[in-house]
Amino acid sequence: MSTRLIGEPVKRREDRRLLTGTATFIDDIHLPGMVHAVVLHSPHAKARIRRVDAARALALPGVLAVFTHEDLGAANDPMPLLNNDRGFIYPRTHRALAPGQVRFVGEAVALLVAENRYVAETALELIDVDYEPSPAAVDLMAAARPGAPLVHDDTDSNVACRTPYHFGDVEAAFAAADVIITEELRPERGAAQPMETRGVVAQYDASTDSLTVWDTTQAPVSARGLIAAKLGMAEANVTVIAPDVGGGFGVKIMLLYAEELLIPFAARRLKRPVKWIEDRREHFLGSNHERLMVHQVELAATKDGRLLGLKDVFYYDSGAYCPYGPINAECAQGILPGPYKIPAIYTEYIAVYTNTAIVSPYRGAGMPHGNFVMETMMNRLAERLELDPAELRWRNLVTPADCPYDGGTVFQYNTKLIHRDCDYPALLEKLLAVLDYDGFRLAQPGERAKGVHKGIGIGCYVEGTGIPPYEGMEVRVEPTGFVQVATGYPSQGQGHQTTLIQVVAETLGVEPDKVNVQAGRTDRFAWGVGTFASRAAVVGCTAALKATRRVRQRALDLAADRLEVAASDLEIVSGRVQLKGVPDVGVTLGELAAAANPIITLEPGVEPGLRAIDYHRPEGATFASGMHGLIVNVDIETGMVKIERYVVVHDCGVMINPMIVEGQILGATAQGIGGTFYEKLVFDEAGQLLTTTFMDYLIPTAMEIPPIEIHHLNHPSSLNPLGVKGVGEGGVMPVAPAFALAVEDALKPYGAHINAVPFGPPDVLALIERRVKF
C-alpha cells in the first residue's frame, strides 16, 4: 500500500520560497552587463507613421540602440494565426513593431535599449515620431457597420469572421413557441490584470549562437518555437524559461507579444543581456483585453416553461488584430446551452476589428459571456411566465437519466457538448437548500414591506475544460532515489508542482519529498502546449499518471528479475520495491535505477534508466459544471450592493488537492465579482483608454469580496484515468448572471433589468430612477 496523496489537502511545495521573498520572478533576474529596454507605444488609435527619428534619443549618454521595424526584417513578418476559424473573411495578425501604420493606442512602434531603466525612460521621450492620425473605429457596433473607418486598409469591412452554427430545426421551434423572449446583452471590456505585469529577459551567447529567454509566458514551448523561427535560429539553440510568474489568467499567452521577440532580438544584436519589464500603464494599454460582445438573443419556449429553441447572433470585439482567431466567441457559443435541454439552436458570431488593444482569452475565455447570455435569458423567461427562476431551471435541466446527452453545440476542438458524469438536479437541490431559497422567498415580502431591498440570484453553468492537443511528462528515478518530473507547461500560481508531486508520489509509491518537478523550462522538457483552459490537471496530471505507471511497471519488472519472484507479488512502499508480506525482501528504486543505467553492461534492446516519457491527448474537452447563488442587499439611496451570502456548488470530478481546488474557486469567483460590479475598461471616441490605473480600473479588495461557501458534489470524469475535470476557470462562470439576477430580484418593485455587465452603483441608481419616472 502506498500513501494516499491524491485527494489530500497537501501543503504546497511552492510556498516556502514565495513566503520568504526568495522566489525568482522575472524582474528578480539580474545578469552581469545587463541593459534595459523600453518600448515606444503608439499614442494614436489609428495613424500612419511618416517618420521615426531617434537621433535625439541616441545622443543621450547611456542609450545603446533604438530599433524600428526596418531593423527587424523578416523577423517582423506577421505573427501566426493560432486558430483558423472556418468563418474567417479577413484574418489579420499583429507584427512585433508596427510598420508604417498603427492600429491601437499602445501598439509597439520602437524598442529603445539603454544602460538603465531610468535613462531608457527619459530617452524614450526623445524619439520623434511623425504620425498622421486618421479616424478610428472604436465602438464595436459602429465598427461593424458599412462605411466605418477601416482598421485594416486592405479590407472592405471590419468584419473579420462570421461563423454560423445550426442544431435542430430552429425555425420550427420558434414557430411552435408560446413565448419568445428577445434581448440585447453586453458583457463589456475588462482585463485579467495579474499582480505581476509581463516581462522578458534575454541573454545571448555568441560563442554557441544560443539564446536563453526568461519570459512570463504561459506557453514557453510554443514561445521557443516562434522565437527561433522568427530569428532564423535552431530551436535547439533557444531556451525559454518561465520563472516564478505572478499570475496569468490568460493574458500572459499570446504567441508572441512584441517584446517576446524584440528582447531576444536586441540581446542577440547587442550581445548583452537585455531586460524588459512592463509597467502597469503599459499593461493596461498594450497587453490583451477581454470581454466585449453584443449578443442579440431570442429564446423560444412553451407556456409551461419548456425550452424549444435559442438563437444568438453576436458581435465580438476582436481588437485591432485577431491572432487567436475569435476564440472567445467560439467558446461562448460552445457552452451556451449550459445544463439545459434545448432542442434547436442557431448561433452566429461576427468578429469585428476595432482600433483597440487585441482581445484574447481571460479566465474562462468567453464562456462566462455565453453563460451570462443563457442565464439572463432564463431569468427573462421566468419573469414573463411568472415562474420562479429556480423553478424554470428545474423544468429544463439535463438529468443523469438523460446522459450521455448532446447539448447541441460544439466546443473547441470539435468537441460536442455531451453531458455525462454529472448530476445537475443534485447541484441545484444542494444550492437551494444551502441558501434556504424557499425560506428567503417566504421572508422577502416582509423585508420589502420594511423597505429592505434584498434579492436572491442563482446561476448555472457547464464549462469546457482540459482541451487538446496534449501535454507530456517525463518521470525519472535517479540512482539517488530522487524522482525528477519534467513537463512543458508552467505555473502562474496554481500549485502545479504540488499536484504533480501528489500524482507521481502516490502512483509510484515514494515519499512526496523525494519528488521534484521542473516545469516550464524548454531545456528540461520541450514538448507540450501551455497552461490555459483549465487543462493542467486534466491533461498534464493524466500524462504524469501514464508516465509514472510505466516507470512503476518497469521497476516491478526489474525487481522481479532481481529478486526472482513474480512482479505481481511485489509492492512499492516509500521508494522500495518489496515482496508483499515479506518486506525484508526488496530493493530500493534508487538501486534499481542505478542497475538500469550500468557502467559496464546493458542488455541489447534494453533502454537505460528507470524512466518514462508519456503524453496525454484528450479526445476533446472535459466538461465541468456548477451553480452559484447569492443574496444581496441593495442600498437604493447609493446604489451600492452588499453581498450577504455567496454559495458555490460545483462538480470538478476527482479533486487532486481540495485545498488548491478551493483556492481556484475562491479566486475565480472574486474575479467574477470584479468583472460584474467593479472592473470596466473605458475608451473614449478616439480610442484612448481612460482606465489605465488601479484607481480607475477597480480590482476588488478584501472589503468587496464576501466570504464564499463552497460545496463539492463531484462526479468523477469517465474521460481520463484520474477522473478529473478542470477547475481553474469555473468560479468565474456564473457570477455575472447570478449577481445581476440577485440585484434585479432586490429591485423587482422597480422592474429592473440588467443587460450589461459590469454594472455599478450609478447603473443601479439609474435602474431605480427610471422606474420611478415612468
Added chain:
Amino acid sequence: MSGETRTIRVTINGRDYERTIAPNLLLSDFIRHEAELTGTHVGCEHGVCGACTILHDGRPARSCLMLAVQANGARLETIESLANGEALHPLQTAFWEKHGLQCGYCTPGILMTMKAFLAETPKPSEAQIREALSGNLCRCTGYQQIVEAVRHAAALLRGEAS
C-alpha cells in the same frame, strides 16, 4: 539626466547600506536593485496595489511612492527579515497552512502589512482583518484564505494555536 547624485544611508533588515544614487531613484528600486533584496515586489508603481509594502521605521509604507533619498537615515524592514533563519514567522506558517497565497507576488507586501497590523491588533475580528488588508490587492485568492491565514497567525502569535 544631470548626473546629480546623493549619498544616502539606510538600515535594511538590520544591515547598513550606504549608496550614492540618483535623486530620482525610487525606494522600491533601491531596495530591489541596489540592496538586491528582490522579495519586495512592484505591482503598479502608483501606490494602489500594496505589493511593494515594507516597514519604514516600523510602519507600513509603499516603497514605490517614496524616493530612496527620502529614506535616508530610516530603518527599513522587508520580507527577507520576517523569518528567523530557517524558522518561519507565524504569519508565514499560517499563510502556508491556510493556502493564503497562490502566485505569491502580492504576498510579501501583505505579510509586511499584516506584521504591523497584528502588532497593533493582536486579536482582530474578521472585519478588522479585511479592512487592514484592503490596501493590498491580490488577484489570485479572493482573499478568503488570506483572512483565515491572518486569523490563524494572530492565534499563533498569541500562543493559542499549535
